[in-house]
Amino acid sequence: MSKISWKPVCALAICLLLAACEKKFNPADxxxxxxxxxxxxxxxxxxxxxxxxxxxxxxGQILAPDKLDVTxxxxxxxxxxxxxxxxxxxxxxxxRARLDDNVKKGQLLLKVQSPDITNAFDTxxxxxxxxxxxxxxxxxxxxxxxxxxxxxxxxxxxxxxEDDARADLEAAEQQLNTLGVQKDHPSSVVSVYAPIxxxxxxxxxxxxxxAGVTYxxxxxxxxxxxxxxxxxICDVYENDLPRVHIGQQAEIRLDAYPGKVLTGRVSDIGPVxxxxxxxxxxxxxxxxxxxxxxxxxxxxxxxxxxxxxxxVVPSDAILHLHDRDWVFVPAGSGKFRRLEVQTGxxxxxxxxxxxxxxxPRQQVVSNVLALEETLEAQ
Numbered sequence: 001m002s003k004i005s006w007k008p009v010c011a012l013a014i015c016l017l018l019a020a021c022e023k024k025f026n027p028a029d030x031x032x033x034x035x036x037x038x039x040x041x042x043x044x045x046x047x048x049x050x051x052x053x054x055x056x057x058x059x060g061q062i063l064a065p066d067k068l069d070v071t072x073x074x075x076x077x078x079x080x081x082x083x084x085x086x087x088x089x090x091x092x093x094x095x096r097a098r099l100d101d102n103v104k105k106g107q108l109l110l111k112v113q114s115p116d117i118t119n120a121f122d123t124x125x126x127x128x129x130x131x132x133x134x135x136x137x138x139x140x141x142x143x144x145x146x147x148x149x150x151x152x153x154x155x156x157x158x159x160x161x162e163d164d165a166r167a168d169l170e171a172a173e174q175q176l177n178t179l180g181v182q183k184d185h186p187s188s189v190v191s192v193y194a195p196i197x198x199x200x201x202x203x204x205x206x207x208x209x210x211a212g213v214t215y216x217x218x219x220x221x222x223x224x225x226x227x228x229x230x231x232x233i234c235d236v237y238e239n240d241l242p243r244v245h246i247g248q249q250a251e252i253r254l255d256a257y258p259g260k261v262l263t264g265r266v267s268d269i270g271p272v273x274x275x276x277x278x279x280x281x282x283x284x285x286x287x288x289x290x291x292x293x294x295x296x297x298x299x300x301x302x303x304x305x306x307x308x309x310x311x312v313v314p315s316d317a318i319l320h321l322h323d324r325d326w327v328f329v330p331a332g333s334g335k336f337r338r339l340e341v342q343t344g345x346x347x348x349x350x351x352x353x354x355x356x357x358x359x360p361r362q363q364v365v366s367n368v369l370a371l372e373e374t375l376e377a378q
Contacts, residue, residue, distance in 0.1 A: 048336060077231050084221050091208060120179055247266060264285055
């Protein structure tokens with residue numbers, strides 16, 4: 001019976017073992033082979049081979065005011081909106097301003113041809129004539145009384161007629177002033193001027209249109225708004241209302257100007273909730289540096305009076321996916337769990353404030369780029 005040679009068998013076994021080891025370790029660069037990711041039944045949990053490749057760090061902390069982010073839009077301050085009304089009813093014969101124009105106080109906006117002025121001037125002339133006649137009668141009565149020709153009663157009656165005539169004359173003059181006409185320069189056309197400086201936010205008349213308060217048409221020809229201070233109206237959910245108070249400071253950020261931050265204060269909290277979405281209207285007064293336009297969408301950050309400890313992690317530890325922010329935390333046994341976080345402001349040194357999702361000193365993966373690439377390759 002022939003003997004079995006064990007040397008070739010042992011050599012073959014050693015070769016197979018070395019080949020298997022080469023799949024685990026690359027002696028050329030001393031690094032482990034690419035990590036193999038095994039997805040768990042939990043969608044946020046992944047099992048990674050060689051987890052030591054992904055360095056863990058402890059989240060830091062920062063003491064900052066508690067914040068509430070809400071969305072809103074820019075609206076005019078209704079206390080700074082003034083209607084432009086022609087008290088003389090008639091037909092518009094000239095328009096000197098248009099919608100969206102910037103106007104100054106006292107600037108001519110339109111002219112109206114009105115029969116009201118003709119009637120008012122007629123009343124004024126009659127009142128002036130009556131007052132002159134009454135004054136002459138009163139002077140005559142005083143002279144007669146001084147010579148004993150009439151009794152005191154006659155003088156008193158003449159004085160009463162003079163007083164009534166003067167009252168009618170003053171009322172007629174006031175009517176002309178109200179309509180915008182000077183008694184010394186009568187005209188059937190009245191000029192209407194801007195009552196304040198601002199922007200024309202509404203126009204309800206055109207050339208040849210009716211204007212005034214008695215004819216068919218809009219009584220308000222224009223609306224001028226002073227936009228030096230505007231309102232930001234925000235919707236705040238019912239559960240967040242305890243975090244809002246009158247006088248609270250707010251930071252306003254605009255999509256149109258990403259690097260611009262404006263400040264304002266809460267001036268009103270609506271007493272009525274929207275029954276559909278369960279939100280209340282919160283009004284923020286903001287000084288307008290000239291870039292806020294009515295209807296703009298903004299993000300308002302309401303700052304609490306009390307400070308709160310928030311976690312801080314490197315910006316590289318945050319994964320931005322589908323308009324949401326995530327971090328990876330160790331879950332034991334070579335596994336990582338993906339957690340959604342609410343990010344705050346970007347801090348100096350490449351740090352990112354975390355408002356919710358991670359607490360200080362909690363361990364997170366320091367750089368999610370390598371882990372993300374591994375996940376995409378699985």
